[in-house]
Amino acid sequence: MLTLRGGAMIPSQRHLFDIPEDIAYLNCAYLGPLSHSVVAAGRQASAKKSQPWEIGSEDFFTDTEIARALFAGLINASDDDIAIVPAASYGVSVAARNLPLANGQSVVVLAEQFPSNVYAWRESAGAAGARVMTVARPEHGDVTRAVLDALDERTAIVALPHCHWADGALLDLETIGHRCRELGASLVLDVTQSAGVMPLDVNVIQPDFLVAACYKWLLGPYSIGFLYVAPHRQDGKPIEFNWRARLGSDNFAGLVNYEDTYVSGAHRFDVGECANFQTMPAVIAALQQIRDWGVPAIAKTLATRNEGIAERAAELGLESLGAERRAGHFLSLRFPRGIPEGLLDTLRQARVYVSVRGDSLRITPHLYNDDADVDRLMRALERAID
Numbered sequence: 001m002l003t004l005r006g007g008a009m010i011p012s013q014r015h016l017f018d019i020p021e022d023i024a025y026l027n028c029a030y031l032g033p034l035s036h037s038v039v040a041a042g043r044q045a046s047a048k049k050s051q052p053w054e055i056g057s058e059d060f061f062t063d064t065e066i067a068r069a070l071f072a073g074l075i076n077a078s079d080d081d082i083a084i085v086p087a088a089s090y091g092v093s094v095a096a097r098n099l100p101l102a103n104g105q106s107v108v109v110l111a112e113q114f115p116s117n118v119y120a121w122r123e124s125a126g127a128a129g130a131r132v133m134t135v136a137r138p139e140h141g142d143v144t145r146a147v148l149d150a151l152d153e154r155t156a157i158v159a160l161p162h163c164h165w166a167d168g169a170l171l172d173l174e175t176i177g178h179r180c181r182e183l184g185a186s187l188v189l190d191v192t193q194s195a196g197v198m199p200l201d202v203n204v205i206q207p208d209f210l211v212a213a214c215y216k217w218l219l220g221p222y223s224i225g226f227l228y229v230a231p232h233r234q235d236g237k238p239i240e241f242n243w244r245a246r247l248g249s250d251n252f253a254g255l256v257n258y259e260d261t262y263v264s265g266a267h268r269f270d271v272g273e274c275a276n277f278q279t280m281p282a283v284i285a286a287l288q289q290i291r292d293w294g295v296p297a298i299a300k301t302l303a304t305r306n307e308g309i310a311e312r313a314a315e316l317g318l319e320s321l322g323a324e325r326r327a328g329h330f331l332s333l334r335f336p337r338g339i340p341e342g343l344l345d346t347l348r349q350a351r352v353y354v355s356v357r358g359d360s361l362r363i364t365p366h367l368y369n370d371d372a373d374v375d376r377l378m379r380a381l382e383r384a385i386d
């Protein structure tokens with residue numbers, strides 16, 4: 001196997017997935033498919049619930065800790081810094097509930113940022129007399145510079161992704177994190193579109209909160225995600241009253257000895273029923289697979305795949321953000337005369353699955369893609385442009 005800087009190239013892993021040969025699924029930013037092993041783990045877990053006598057009280061705790069540790073490993077956090085949440089919006093709500101925001105201050109977000117990292121800020125800014133400041137798409141294309149230019153002493157919270165969900169425009173979170181600390185601003189990250197495919201180290205970036213939903217690039221089930229909570233934010237208020245977050249809750253016989261003290265770490269922010277023993281084994285299988293491939297190698301492979309597509313698309317006159325401006329796993333193609341009418345239908349008829357976001361075609365492959373998928377995409381694009 002060819003070794004390149006930042007990880008080894010991984011050959012197509014199509015055999016691990018249920019994706020027929022004649023389907024070019026290049027839409028992981030929309031929904032990541034479950035691999036065979038994840039489906040098998042989910043089936044087994046569901047079957048277990050048909051025999052509840054097989055589910056012991058320890059099952060409410062064992063798998064959650066394994067999943068927590070696996071996610072922590074992806075972002076170089078401690079297991080105890082991770083809470084289990086049902087959605088990115090839930091994690092951002094926890095952050096909004098716990099970060100101070102005063103009259104005259106601002107929360108900085110990107111233009112056309114995914115709504116799960118916007119609505120909570122509108123709400124808390126409205127309540128505090130603060131404002132949500134939206135960083136417009138810069139003409140110069142450097143989103144990091146545009147964010148840095150928008151930060152000042154009024155900035156209380158900076159709520160961002162690692163890359164824009166529509167076109168993959170990349171942010172330098174290390175530099176932004178550093179500037180936040182200089183200004184005393186909090187940093188909240190929604191890395192749903194990058195966790196598991198872009199290396200990220202919370203010790204370097206130092207966010208206050210970071211959330212990722214599991215169902216895209218982590219190739220896991222829907223309705224589950226992870227929230228990193230920095231140690232200095234772990235004494236905050238959860239947004240619900242999950243009994244499991246209280247000290248001694250592993251003793252089921254004593255649950256009505258109501259307890260005011262929370263368990264340590266970020267566990268107090270766990271969503272109710274986070275044990276989710278029908279889903280958690282599937283989450284674990286998905287995260288183990290990501291760990292085994294290795295994030296740097298995934299990133300390298302997908303970046304190379306997209307560079308190849310970008311070169312061929314350029315021959316058709318389609319433009320994309322330069323590789324230095326976008327996350328490697330995203331490719332967003334612009335048509336010089338706008339999106340051709342019925343483009344997605346034409347592509348679907350050719351069994352090519354991608355998304356349109358804004359005025360560009362979003363192509364987001366994963367390791368299950370192969371060269372035949374790219375050929376199929378290019379043939380379909382050629383026909384669509386004619």
Ligand SMILES: Cc1ncc(COP(=O)(O)O)c(C=O)c1O
Nearest residue numbers: 087088089114116165192193213
């Ligand atoms: C950047 C980003 N965050 C979050 C989500 C999903 O949010 P939630 O888990 O709140 O449904 C998406 C879905 O497209 C997304 O693109």
